[in-house]
Amino acid sequence: MRALFLDRDGVINERIIDGYVTRPEDFHIIDGVLEAMAVFAQKFDHIFMVTNQQGIGKGLMTVADLEAIHNDFLRKVEAAGGRMDKIYFCPALKAEHSFMRKPSIGMALQARREFPDIKLKQSIMVGDTESDMLFGHRAGMQTVLVGPEPHLAHKYPHLIDYYYPNLLAFAKSL
Numbered sequence: 001m002r003a004l005f006l007d008r009d010g011v012i013n014e015r016i017i018d019g020y021v022t023r024p025e026d027f028h029i030i031d032g033v034l035e036a037m038a039v040f041a042q043k044f045d046h047i048f049m050v051t052n053q054q055g056i057g058k059g060l061m062t063v064a065d066l067e068a069i070h071n072d073f074l075r076k077v078e079a080a081g082g083r084m085d086k087i088y089f090c091p092a093l094k095a096e097h098s099f100m101r102k103p104s105i106g107m108a109l110q111a112r113r114e115f116p117d118i119k120l121k122q123s124i125m126v127g128d129t130e131s132d133m134l135f136g137h138r139a140g141m142q143t144v145l146v147g148p149e150p151h152l153a154h155k156y157p158h159l160i161d162y163y164y165p166n167l168l169a170f171a172k173s174l
């Protein structure tokens with residue numbers, strides 16, 4: 001079965017540079033994302049979010065804060081005709097070098113354990129950073145870079161299979 005793995009910040013919501021989204025009011029969904037999610041629901045067997053959230057490890061927010069943000073997003077996805085099977089997040093600090101933190105592939109392996117029909121080789125990782133591309137590549141997935149840094153696709157051609165300016169452009173290509 002084919003799964004879609006989506007990074008969060010910079011893919012689904014506007015990234016806060018040097019900061020963290022700690023409240024639903026600060027979670028600004030990028031234009032076209034809800035429309036893209038409805039397309040993905042038709043095209044993929046499973047849809048996941050995989051997100052590093054070290055703001056929790058830093059004590060800037062709680063797991064409950066994060067879940068409030070995500071539940072609000074999921075309601076909007078479902079209202080727009082989309083779905084998401086599960087959100088995986090890693091609260092560890094970068095310095096902890098957790099296997100669950102991207103670019104390590106713990107979250108992909110956890111998804112495959114919980115949804116054993118997933119074939120990672122048939123699956124796609126979408127993200128906006130080198131770390132996301134490394135995560136997808138290491139897990140054996142195809143990788144899609146989105147966002148304002150297309151030059152990364154030239155810098156890391158071995159890690160990045162496709163580039164689209166945003167999630168909706170990718171969805172429309174399917």
Ligand SMILES: [Mg+2]
Pocket residue numbers: 007008009010011127128129
């Ligand atoms: Mg990101």
